[in-house]
Amino acid sequence: MLSLYLERFKRNRLAAAGLAIIVLLTLGAALAPALCPQDPTAQNLTQRLQGPSAQHWMGTDDLGRDVFSRLLTGTRVSLSVGFVAVGIALGVGTCLGLLAGFFGGRTDTFIMRWVDIMLSIPTLFLILAVLAFLGPNIYNVMIIIGLTSWPGLTRMVRGECLSVREREYVHAARLSGVSTPRLLFVHILPNVIAPILVSATLGVGGAILTESALSFLGLGVQPPMPSWGNILTIGKDYLHIAWWLSVFPACAILITVLAFNLLGEGLRDVLDPRT
């Protein structure tokens, strides 16, 4: 089974490219302190707004800080926000979805009503408002993105769970006296894991995009901590004289999110025999 998946995955070159980029970025993020050519927060006012050169590969910003070092350090921010936010959404979304699908009845109605409500509120606006009140910092950003992105997942897990719970092996397990939590997490969950994996991968891309937008609007990661979004905020003010301040961070976001989306789509093709 696994070798079949691997074989299918290898044939999907876009998804493989996505995975390669993600591995590279993760390595870059993990080793960022060692790889940075310069201190990402060290200001050097005599070197303001220098274009890309041998010394500053991606130029310097309005305070003379090295853009490449800031971008590399920003990778840690983006990836950790992406993974933690999706982790939270996975936990909440999967549990609620399994509960709704397994128990049905009132539990189901109640949970699905909340899903409908959450899906009808413009998420970005909600996130911005909560951040404005709780104070913008990287931890609040992770938590709030996570707590607002579970509804789609819940809906999907519920749908899968509805069909799995009627299978014979589930009935057999129940008859042999398996406890409900064990039934849910050991017997049912592994059979709905494929679509969860796909939407988690796509979710990381979405969370990174949201984080960068929040930081761009000034309500995400706060300076001097570098994030791709807040480097772009500075770039916006110098668009006409310092292209490198907006082009490099925007490309970093684009490539990273694209990598997660391509991997997610590739996983869907590999894991879902229907398409």
Add this chain to the structure above:
Amino acid sequence: MIPFLLRRSLHLIPTLIGISLISFFLMQLAPGGPVDQIADMNPHVTPEAKARIRSDLGLDRPIPAQYVSWVKRMAFLDFGTSFTDGRPVIRKISERLPATILLNILSIGLMILLALPIGWLSAIRANSLFDKAMTVLVFVGFSMPTYALALWLMILFGLNLGWLPISGWSSLNFIEVPLWRKALDIAQHLIMPTLVLGLTSLAGLSRYARNSLLEVIHQDYIRAARAKGLSFRRVYGVHAARNALIPMVTLVGLMLPDIIGGGVIIETIFAYPGIGRLGYEAIMTRDYNLIMALTVISAALTVLGNFLADALYAYADPRIRYK
């Protein structure tokens, strides 16, 4: 049709109640509540003055009582006054709403006009060069930070080429020009925001259209239609497209919150006078009444949009009505 609509509209009630609960309790998150957030910046505000403001705003009453009176006033479209300029919130919102609705209709229109043909062609020629190129392009659009695309378009069309205005939705001489020039002026201001919103949200729809059409194409009735000699165009353009693309109506409905939320960024960047930018300003100035009203109104608009989408779907596909 009527029973379906009635059943469906009964569903709206708990959803609307939930939305009002979330919007209301959102405000309870602020440490110290609205008064501290407004008054802390001013050293001259005494504790007594704070208590007076609190009781003026009804904030000294128990929270459930506050919620009930807020909902009651809301039923008459009374959302209170704005903290920044004292004007009625509903007035501020209704001034901005037309601009946002216009922008959203145009970008959703653009999205549908591009996504459906792309999805259709990609499915008809699945795995062709066109299909692959479109897949990559659509994904790039989907992964693009909208604000970066907006900034680059502004540089290109606004500054370098000088073809389009880069902010607002009317020029300075707006009041003195004749009607047709006014329309032209607004249209010019709308081009870039519409492009950005439409292009970055088209990925989901076009992928879905492609996959849905691919599924339909392999069904027996399509083969039968081809076998009895109907033209390629008629079979794929009418028979297959109808079944595959009608469900897209619901999908567009589900995309509404993202489009309205995305409007916050786009409207702010283009200084476009819609409710997205109003929302951003309200959040930045902690304008409680305005934030609560905007959350409720934009969510209610989404719910309404979804309801319309479902009604349209049920109208187009009778099977849905009897589920």
